[in-house]
Amino acid sequence: MLSKKYRFHSRGGVKYVYRHGKTLRTPKMSLTFTENTRGFTRIAVVVSKKVEKSAVKRNRIRRRIYEALRINFDLIPKKTDYIFIVFSKDILTMPFNELEKLLGDLVEQSKVCYNKKNG
16 A cells, blocks of 8 residues: 555645646546645545445555555656546456556656646
8 A cells, every 4th residue: 555645635635636737538547637846746546436336346446556556656756646536447357467557657648748838
């Protein structure tokens, strides 16, 4: 599990990211992201009841995503807030290496968006 320091602690921060961030979408999930002034990355994972009715399965999806992000945390840009929104329950049964690739691709695309803005 990702350290508590790198997760959101209130809805205020999440609302700020939704309001001011950019969004990248794939068929299985989307990523909303924005820069922050805290000096470290914060991450949230949102899995709706529309995706999976069972809380146990929603939490498993959330834990799998947090674990994939924790393993590859060094590759994630610093000083950025990320919210991963899950659309598909296929993530529950997806092989872990495919999940890592999906998350890595989204994070890479977010880097490209920042380079376009700054460059």
